Amino acid sequence: MRVGVLTGGGDCPGLNAVIRAIVRKGVQEYGYEFTGFRDGWRGPLDGDATPLDIPAVRGILPRGGTILGSSRTDPFAAPDGVRRIRENLAKHELDGLIVIGGADTLRTAARLVDEYGVPCVGVPKTIDNDLSATDWTFGFDTAVGIATEAIDRLHTTAESHRRVLVVEVMGRHTGWVALHSGLAGGANVILVPEQRFDLDQVCAWVTSRFKSTYAPIVVVAEGARPRDGAAVSGVGEWLGTEIERRTGKEARTTVLGHVQRGGTPSAFDRWLATRFGLHAIDAVRDGDHGKMVALRGTDIVRVPISEATARLKTVDPALYAEVGVFFG
Ligand code: F6P
Numbered sequence: 001m002r003v004g005v006l007t008g009g010g011d012c013p014g015l016n017a018v019i020r021a022i023v024r025k026g027v028q029e030y031g032y033e034f035t036g037f038r039d040g041w042r043g044p045l046d047g048d049a050t051p052l053d054i055p056a057v058r059g060i061l062p063r064g065g066t067i068l069g070s071s072r073t074d075p076f077a078a079p080d081g082v083r084r085i086r087e088n089l090a091k092h093e094l095d096g097l098i099v100i101g102g103a104d105t106l107r108t109a110a111r112l113v114d115e116y117g118v119p120c121v122g123v124p125k126t127i128d129n130d131l132s133a134t135d136w137t138f139g140f141d142t143a144v145g146i147a148t149e150a151i152d153r154l155h156t157t158a159e160s161h162r163r164v165l166v167v168e169v170m171g172r173h174t175g176w177v178a179l180h181s182g183l184a185g186g187a188n189v190i191l192v193p194e195q196r197f198d199l200d201q202v203c204a205w206v207t208s209r210f211k212s213t214y215a216p217i218v219v220v221a222e223g224a225r226p227r228d229g230a231a232v233s234g235v236g237e238w239l240g241t242e243i244e245r246r247t248g249k250e251a252r253t254t255v256l257g258h259v260q261r262g263g264t265p266s267a268f269d270r271w272l273a274t275r276f277g278l279h280a281i282d283a284v285r286d287g288d289h290g291k292m293v294a295l296r297g298t299d300i301v302r303v304p305i306s307e308a309t310a311r312l313k314t315v316d317p318a319l320y321a322e323v324g325v326f327f328g
Contacts, residue, residue: 002032003022004037004096004098005019006041006044006097007040007068007069008071009072009104010102011066013142013264013266013269015066016060017138017274018138019036019066021273021276022280022281024054033051036050039069039071040073040101041085043068044088045085046084046088047091061270064261075112096284101124101125102126106131110122110306113305114290121288122308123276124276125273126139127143129177130312131294132311133294133303133308140180142263143169144180145266146263147167147169148181150181151167154254159213159214162249163250164244165217166218166220167218167219170221172193173223174223174312175191182323189218197227202239206218207249208328218243240253275300279302288302290306291304292304
């Protein structure tokens with residue numbers, strides 16, 4: 001059997017661990033041959049491919065990023081996209097295609113398999129942890145670790161200068177990184193896209209924090225929005241300016257950005273990514289096309305990709321309320 005592999009969407013720590021597990025098990029246990037496509041869906045669209053064998057995946061387990069490259073290319077937006085993908089899969093005589101991606105990349109896989117019979121198997125990845133069918137996506141644990149370390153460091157400089165420190169973390173649609181890193185880092189305010197925030201309340205929490213010897217840390221997800229306003233581009237900077245203006249306390253903003261996605265994966269992400277890879281190649285062997293591997297508890301299960309990408313996993317209001325005891 002011959003199998004294609006691609007990584008699409010924003011990169012995240014653990015992608016290489018998945019590729020390694022797929023190739024190691026596929027070659028060693030099943031005698032399969034592999035073709036890697038470069039830069040997400042652009043690879044099968046343009047026929048940009050490279051052979052993947054065991055020497056090609058040696059040493060990549062702890063490496064961040066993806067040896068295959070990634071992109072947000074949408075084949076349905078490209079002229080003749082489906083035909084070109086089919087032709088390139090046929091040219092490489094592929095019996096299956098493993099698609100490692102987030103919601104957008106996997107939605108494309110779902111359409112290709114459900115509407116056009118392209119034999120895709122999905123592996124969920126995203127630092128946002130917002131895919132509803134799986135308890136965790138790899139990359140998230142690493143991102144939370146990086147953000148938590150940053151918050152720990154910002155506490156001491158905030159206290160030294162008696163300043164407000166606003167920390168903007170990733171999360172356009174969901175606030176999982178903000179919630180977990182904010183809780184782990186002892187933030188005084190956590191703002192997520194799922195709950196519009198009240199700026200007066202944020203300022204009240206900030207002011208109350210100054211009554212102690214500590215200084216406030218405000219963790220904000222990039223997609224968080226004020227209650228009475230439109231989406232703010234650069235919400236962290238905007239918040240810092242508004243808090244300073246309204247409270248009279250000096251404020252600084254740190255935008256963590258892509259540092260949250262870079263570098264070596266945590267041990268948990270290597271473990272999860274490796275298990276996803278091992279189960280994805282089994283799904284290909286079983287001809288279980290249209291399925292995505294997912295973590296439920298400690299088990300890896302298979303779910304329809306279309307179901308897994310139908311809705312985002314958002315922060316539940318009750319969970320957000322639970323952490324509110326630490327605000328202010
Ligand atoms: O989906 C992963 C993610 O890192 C989001 O958290 C973030 O909003 C987005 O990608 C950034 O995308 P890009 O790398 O294209 O700027």
